[in-house]
Amino acid sequence: MSAHVIAVDVGTSAVRAVAIDVGGQVVAQRRIARTSGLGGDTFDADELERDVRAALAGVSGGPAPAALAIAAHIGTVAVDSALRPLGRGGGWADTRGVERLAALGDATVRRLLHAAGRPALTGGALAHLLGMEPELASRVHAVLSPKDFLVARLTGRLTSDTISAAYTLASDVRHRAWNTGLLAEAGLDPALLPPQSEPTSVVGALTGEAGAATGLPAGLPVIAGGPDGSVGIGLLLSGAGDVIADVAGTTDVIGRLLPGPGDVPEGAVLNPSVLPGRFVAGGATGLTGGAVARWRSLVGTVPDEELAAVPPGANGLTVLPGMTGARFPTWRSGTRGAVLGQRPDHDAACLLRAAQEAAAFTVREGMDHLDPTGGLPVALAGGSSRSAHVARLRADILARPLLISPEPDVTLLGAAALAFIGSGLDTDMDAIRARLIGTPRRVDPDAARAACYERLHSRWLELRDATDGLSAPPGDAPAR
Numbered sequence: 001m002s003a004h005v006i007a008v009d010v011g012t013s014a015v016r017a018v019a020i021d022v023g024g025q026v027v028a029q030r031r032i033a034r035t036s037g038l039g040g041d042t043f044d045a046d047e048l049e050r051d052v053r054a055a056l057a058g059v060s061g062g063p064a065p066a067a068l069a070i071a072a073h074i075g076t077v078a079v080d081s082a083l084r085p086l087g088r089g090g091g092w093a094d095t096r097g098v099e100r101l102a103a104l105g106d107a108t109v110r111r112l113l114h115a116a117g118r119p120a121l122t123g124g125a126l127a128h129l130l131g132m133e134p135e136l137a138s139r140v141h142a143v144l145s146p147k148d149f150l151v152a153r154l155t156g157r158l159t160s161d162t163i164s165a166a167y168t169l170a171s172d173v174r175h176r177a178w179n180t181g182l183l184a185e186a187g188l189d190p191a192l193l194p195p196q197s198e199p200t201s202v203v204g205a206l207t208g209e210a211g212a213a214t215g216l217p218a219g220l221p222v223i224a225g226g227p228d229g230s231v232g233i234g235l236l237l238s239g240a241g242d243v244i245a246d247v248a249g250t251t252d253v254i255g256r257l258l259p260g261p262g263d264v265p266e267g268a269v270l271n272p273s274v275l276p277g278r279f280v281a282g283g284a285t286g287l288t289g290g291a292v293a294r295w296r297s298l299v300g301t302v303p304d305e306e307l308a309a310v311p312p313g314a315n316g317l318t319v320l321p322g323m324t325g326a327r328f329p330t331w332r333s334g335t336r337g338a339v340l341g342q343r344p345d346h347d348a349a350c351l352l353r354a355a356q357e358a359a360a361f362t363v364r365e366g367m368d369h370l371d372p373t374g375g376l377p378v379a380l381a382g383g384s385s386r387s388a389h390v391a392r393l394r395a396d397i398l399a400r401p402l403l404i405s406p407e408p409d410v411t412l413l414g415a416a417a418l419a420f421i422g423s424g425l426d427t428d429m430d431a432i433r434a435r436l437i438g439t440p441r442r443v444d445p446d447a448a449r450a451a452c453y454e455r456l457h458s459r460w461l462e463l464r465d466a467t468d469g470l471s472a473p474p475g476d477a478p479a480r
Helices: 045-057 098-102 106-116 125-131 146-155 162-166 180-185 208-214 228-237 289-299 304-309 348-370 388-398 410-423 429-437 447-467
Strands: 004-010 014-021 026-033 068-072 077-079 142-144 202-205 221-223 244-248 251-258 269-272 279-287 318-320 338-340 378-381 402-404 441-443
Touching (some): 004 045, 004 146, 014 045, 014 410, 045 146, 045 208, 068 410, 098 106, 106 180, 142 146, 146 202, 146 221, 162 269, 221 410, 228 244, 228 251, 228 279, 228 378, 228 429, 244 348, 251 348, 279 289, 279 348, 289 348, 304 348, 304 388, 318 447, 338 447, 348 447, 378 388, 388 402, 388 441, 388 447
Parallel strands (some): 004 068
Antiparallel strands (some): 202 221, 244 251, 251 279, 269 279
16 A cells, blocks of 8 residues: 555545645646536536546546545435436536425424534435436436435445535434434435445445546445535644634535534525534535636736725626525525626726625625624634635735645645544644644734725625615525
């Protein structure tokens, strides 16, 4: 057994794979841009598998690795008995079937949400099943997360990690077990949901066919893995309960460790941690970095120094980033993006700066739910952490110290950490974190700018609430 592992991160825009040794040295890496699922609604599961296999082939060769682990965005893939996808997979923004789920009645929905640790009906495997056409539903053998689908196709084994299971709305997250009573009330067979495993567990081995296609050895142990944001948070926090983690990518995924499953902050999702016996409160915000990227694709790239020169408030321009609905902490599926206060003198720099401010305002709202005192620092990683001026903006708007990870790719490195633990190469998450991401850089908020942004954030919330749902398509009501 070699002292290196293979890790995969399935994001909305790309699949990345890396071979990394136990000391944190990258041996090989490969990135495959995705063309399906970019909006977070639906995606082609077969195409995703091809992308993952191509990425794995790009990091194969040399000594045999000790294990493989995958982190991937949340969603649902229904498969038949041959593990073939039935229809398009649902991404993190997919709300198909939510109306059917709500029709189970208020009392049932309240019990379901409490057991699932969710504040609102937002989709997931339970809704996906109820929303399927009867002919297609009759052929379903199992419902899986995108990551669980990939593990099944690589190993032939059906399993779900406890965190991915939580996003189905069918799991009792406090007991890490399927909610069989409520599944029966919904008229669904619990056998459609695979056994649950802890994220660091070995759940199968690479098949000969998958090994031949990827260049990796048949029999390679495969770790359960987990949702990308949760895996990144697991690496950032390890066992620290006095820090809030923010994995800032297409959406910001923020979380705080809880000592137990009680006292979940209002509007927060309760998830099992990647570490056994621990829990995380938080959630994904909806489009934040993705909204900035969308505007950048329309107006062009602006140098960082020009963006940093735009004063707080972007010269009166306001952007609302929720193009596909708002998630944590407001859970409003009908929210849509908007640009308000536009004047002829507003240029591309103003627009992009307003979008960056909007992303940070959205994150601030979630942070204040997780820590109303405003005193906890924020461990920041992900794409947005690469920019010094974005880090400065985030510190000022959040009014909290930022602890910037030297390595932004914590979802990919977090998957590697799960592989190290699952393979037994190293079982100390704190030590793994130190080797993989190093010592964070601290950025403190500027008092004057933080005070200015405090007022601007209040104004932004007023505008967001006043316009919420006005541009939503007919019948797209806010989530329960």
